[in-house]
Amino acid sequence: MGSGHRPVIFLTLLLLLSAASSDLDADRAALLSLRAAVARSLLPTWTPSASPCSYQGVVCEGGRVSSLRLPGAGLLGSIPAGTLGNLTALRILSLRFNALSGPLPADLLSLPELRNLYLQQNRLSGGVPDAISGLKNLVRLNLAGNSFTGNITAGFSALPRLRTLFLERNSFSGALPDLDLPNLDQFNVSFNRLNGSVPPSLRKMPAAAFLGMSVCGGPLPACPGDLSPSPSPSPSPSPGSAQPPGGDNGGGSGGGGNKSHKKKKLSSGAIAGISVACAVAFGMVVLAFVLLCTKRSSENTAASAARTPAARKPQARAAVVSAAAGAAPPPPAGSAKKLVFFGEGGKGEFDLEDLLRASAEVLGKGTFGTAYKAVLETGVVVAVKRLKDVTLGEREFREKVERVGAMNHPNLVPLKAYYFSKDEKLMVYEYMPLGSLSALLHGNRGSGSAPLNWEIRSAIALGAARGLAYIHSTGLSSSHGNIKSSNILLGKSNMDARVSDHGLAQLAESSSSSMPARAAGYRAPEVTDPRRVSQKADVYSFGVLLLELLTGKAPAQAVLNEEGTDLPRWVQSVVREEWASEVFDAELLRDQNVEEEMVQLLQLAVDCAAEYPDSRPSMAEVVGKIEDIRQSSLRVAAADGGENESRRTDSIDGSKPDGGDH
Known part of the structure; x- marks a missing residue:
């Protein structure tokens, strides 16, 4: 009976192979149509006789085109219908930094497998239609730096997996919709034509996500008539200035119950702000009282000692x-x-x-x-x-x-x-007047603060590396033991980085105090006794510090993603998913001409934070590598005056395994 089924099995295999070949042929036809429309004489490897899997910027999985990356490839014109929409197995699409124009193709918005879509820095126009809700698997979307108009569609709320939504530097108008996106952790709509209040669902986003517009509430100053001021860098109002529950709230976008006579309550954010303000005020009063008492006590002690020197020796x-x-x-x-x-x-x-x-x-x-x-x-x-x-x-x-x-x-x-x-x-x-790197990265950064660009961050990385390498050079047993961003202090400028607390781990090493919480997120996996830290463990901590500089994320953050992994593991998972540039801090990404150097420093950070100590470089090697990376970026800046629109990075969007888009 088994042999009787062999022709059926063979026929089934032939049908499957034929279907796969037919699908790949359809992918080839779609790509060639795209090339004819927007690439013209570009992309010489895209020929009818070649397999589409060998095309520049194309990656295949399971016999289908799964990834198409053509950043800065000189693409010009409108994307015709029946091209990208026919790549039904496409998971990653990056056409950023080209000159594509016209509206979003309707068929592009129905790709069932699309996860990452990067179209930033083109000339795309028109509105973003509600049909975008068809991209059910979309995780990352970047439409920044185009000419999109109209309202921001509420159709984004139908994308349950969406975590990144960048819409800045367009011409969107109207009010922000209340987007129901529970997984959203990266968001920016700055420099559009939006107005009104920040809806409740977006109030967790930083103020930098709403710059350059007539928008209020949430992380921005409160809207006129709001009952409870939104948290902002400005001083909190005194508790007595808040309106009582039930007062008018003409500017709010949420509101209370359905009945107009129902009392409105202070938001939890307002209550927390009032509590903190009260606590700070009380603490200042207590501190002033203690200081006054101490001063008077000191004066009395000195006077008493002067009167009876033999009977009472002065206490300090x-x-x-x-x-x-x-x-x-x-x-x-x-x-x-x-x-x-x-x-x-x-x-x-x-x-x-x-x-x-x-x-x-x-x-x-x-x-x-x-x-x-x-x-x-x-x-x-x-x-x-x-x-x-x-x-x-x-x-x-x-x-x-x-x-x-x-x-x-x-x-x-x-x-x-x-x-x-x-x-x-x-x-x-x-005394280091500019405080710590931790405060610089994670403190309140108002609109007047200087940007933390690549030059500053790479200089801090180099200074900290040199300081730690010097400590290691003083002896084989010399280590710091507590490298973290709060122990990197800044002197007369943001580029003057100094390592602090060196040697203190040795002073406290005989103590039984718990050190596991000391360097939460920075401690190397092999460190079982936190009072005994090696130079390789310092290198691991420094690797985490580099990742903190590049991502803007604090290692001690409780949950960086849904799996709750630590910072090094999160970065590595992102790199494996082929959207490496998604790890970079948005403020850092403004330096588009140093993407290659950013990726190199990211790779060095990952090497430093390797699981096994023997796989980590020495701090002397780290210093040399950072010096080379900075010299490379300085040469580029000198060659093009700091702006190089034509320079693109294949290491982010090419076929390398650590590629990605932002």
Whole structure:
């Protein structure tokens, strides 16, 4: 009976092969029609006799054309119907940076398998029809930099998988629709002709997504008549200025219940804002009171000591930094401890008494203690770190700190002095006026802030790499142990990057305090004892830091995608999906002429964050690679005056496995 079925099986196989061949022939015909319409004499490998799978920019899967990428290929004219729409197995289409014009072809909007569509920087016009809702599998859509007009269609809400929607720099008009896109995490409609309020579904997006338009609410300043102001970089209103529930809300797009007499409630964002404002105000009052009490106490102590010098030895005044922390005992009575300076830096400028009298501002609480900005009465400004969890004896502490103080490199934050007592251990550093890289990347970036372009970010990467490489060069056992963006500080400019907290991991290594949370997202997978970190583990952390610079995403972010993977794994999954440029921060992508260098730095970051230590480069090799990448971008900038519209990158959109589009 089995042999009786063989002719049927053979015939079935022949039919399947014939169907596959017919489908590929249809794909070839569609591509040749496209070439005849918009490519003219371009694309010489697109010939009737060749397999379409060998065409420039074409990738096949399962005997069908699955990917078509022709970025910056000189395509000109309108896309005719019956071309792209016939590529029914197409998953990725990139025709960005060409001169395509006319409307979106209707048949293009019905491709069943299309996941990524990149048409930015063309001359496409007309409206985006509701028929776009037929692209049910679409994940990434970029129509930026065209001439689209009309309203933004609510048909986008019918795309359940959509995660990227870039519509900026077009001529869309009217109000923003309330898009129901639960997976949307990248969105931009800046520089259109939109007006009205940001709908509730889009209020989680940053203010940079709505620039250059008459739009209000959400991350932007509140609309006139709104009950609750939207979060914005401007100071929060005082609780007393908010209207009571049930007040008029003429500018809102959501509203309360169906009955007009139903009271309207403050949004959760407004309640959170009011709570934070109250907490901050209360904290400032308490801090002012504590500082006042400390000052008076210091004056009384000094006066009392002057009256009875023999009966009462003066205690060192409680430092303002200690008062701000709220629980620091003063140095013990009769203590003769002094600040120990390194070299000549700071000697004669100030002493311990000056430091204890200084006004202070909390800069942040970190892994090894709390950092303060201390402004001395003479005007000198220093950064003071009040260490915690350090159980070393004085001799061992001094030996380790003196090794740190001996480090001298332009990309390290200089250690000026230290203080040791049983109850207090202070480190005094040169003050870095521009704060940390973490604050620069993830803080409130208002419209007046300078752009974090490629030049700045690559300079920060190089400075931090040089500082860490210097630490590694001081000995085989020398490592930093806590590389993260909050430990990269900026000096006199955004390009002056310095590594801080170097050597502090060794001071705290005998402590049993938990370090797993110290470098959340930065810690190498092989590190089981967080107090013992190797140079290769530092390289891993630096790789994550590079990814943070390139993506703008914080590694400690709880969930970067639906799988909840960490930053290195997320970037690698994106690269495998062939849309590598989707990982780059939108602000960084404005530098279109350095895409190749961006991809090279991305690859270096992935190499540094390799799972196995032996696969990671040394920091000296990392420095050399970043120097080469920056030199390449500087040569390009010098050659074309900083603008090179014709220079395109095959490493993003070509046939390489790490390709992609933005």
